[in-house]
Amino acid sequence: MPNVANCRKCGTLFIQNGKKELCDKCIDAQNKMIADMNSYVINSPAETLTIDELLTKFQMSRKEFENLYFAGKFVRVAKKLTTKCAKCGKEILIEGSSNFLCNECAKKLQNQI
Numbered sequence: 001m002p003n004v005a006n007c008r009k010c011g012t013l014f015i016q017n018g019k020k021e022l023c024d025k026c027i028d029a030q031n032k033m034i035a036d037m038n039s040y041v042i043n044s045p046a047e048t049l050t051i052d053e054l055l056t057k058f059q060m061s062r063k064e065f066e067n068l069y070f071a072g073k074f075v076r077v078a079k080k081l082t083t084k085c086a087k088c089g090k091e092i093l094i095e096g097s098s099n100f101l102c103n104e105c106a107k108k109l110q111n112q113i
């Protein structure tokens with residue numbers, strides 16, 4: 001028996017393959033949005049963009065962006081995106097940052113473990 005689940009985004013019932021949380025329609029829409037966001041950043045004349053700017057433009061939540069980012073959807077543009085360190089507020093590039101923390105805060109956190 002295939003698993004049936006409600007799409008996390010639009011609520012439609014769909015047949016769940018593995019751990020998918022969205023229906024095919026929403027996955028298509030999401031993939032298109034990711035492609036649009038990537039090309040928006042790539043084509044922007046600015047040297048860097050903040051994540052907030054991008055999220056406002058595409059009306060995506062921070063949480064959703066982080067999930068997609070950690071799923072590797074923005075690898076190509078990570079070197080052009082900046083955010084504020086979640087701990088100290090310093091402006092950092094998201095490429096190479098761990099969990100959106102600056103190097104110092106990431107190091108401090110590591111030393112605490």
Ligand SMILES: [Zn+2]
Binds near residue numbers: 007008023025
């Ligand atoms: Zn859906």
Ligand SMILES: [Zn+2]
Binds near residue numbers: 085087088090
């Ligand atoms: Zn920091």
